[in-house]
Amino acid sequence: MDTVVKVELVEPGSDLEAREVLMLDLRHELTQLDVESVSTVPGGPAPPGSKGLDMAAAAALLVQVTGSVRALDVLVSTIRTWLQRRQDPGRSVKLTIGEQTLELSHATSEQQERLVQEFLRSQV
Known part of the structure; x- marks a missing residue:
């Protein structure tokens, strides 16, 4: 079974740079798992005045x-622990995953x- 999971951070009112730091931290944890890949979701251009990576993509990852x-x-357990x-x-x-969130x-x-x-039962 090959599954692609889109992982999105939802944090109303947060600034993009803070979300990017959080997602980099989560990405690091997920790369420690036995997964095929962890990559950022391609996004649009960074907002004017921002620096660094594509900030629009900072809040989403694809995990294969x-x-x-x-x-x-x-x-899922790793993400739950990270969030807690x-x-x-x-x-x-x-x-x-697909149409289910x-x-x-x-x-x-x-x-x-x-x-x-x-x-998880619905993924079987």
């Missing part, structure tokens, strides 16, 4: 996962686990 639903579970370590209640991460937020662990299991 090869293997079983277990590999997807590890990916950052205590901003307004921040969430959307995971999209799962949004991880600061809901209770039990609520998130139930949603994750339903999402």
